[in-house]
Amino acid sequence: MKKVNPTMFSFSKVYCSLFGHKLRVSKNITNHVHEYKCKKCGMEMTDTADGLLARLTPKFKETNAYLAKIHKKRKRIFLAKAS
Numbered sequence: 001m002k003k004v005n006p007t008m009f010s011f012s013k014v015y016c017s018l019f020g021h022k023l024r025v026s027k028n029i030t031n032h033v034h035e036y037k038c039k040k041c042g043m044e045m046t047d048t049a050d051g052l053l054a055r056l057t058p059k060f061k062e063t064n065a066y067l068a069k070i071h072k073k074r075k076r077i078f079l080a081k082a083s
Helices: 011-019 058-082
Strands: 023-028 034-038 044-047 053-055
Antiparallel strands (some): 023 034, 034 044, 044 053
């Protein structure tokens, strides 16, 4: 797989800087926290604790993975008690 040079010119990045990102949900972490990916340039973002969007850094990825694990476990326990 080719590595993309970060200093390389990209029309999609220019488009996003002028008109804004076309964000699509790429992963549902919980009912309220999602990960998004720009349809044009591929930039990844996530919801923060404040309800705002932030770039998806390795720290946020780790936090989201932990949140998803906890949410999945709680949901499984809740459904087991409801049955």
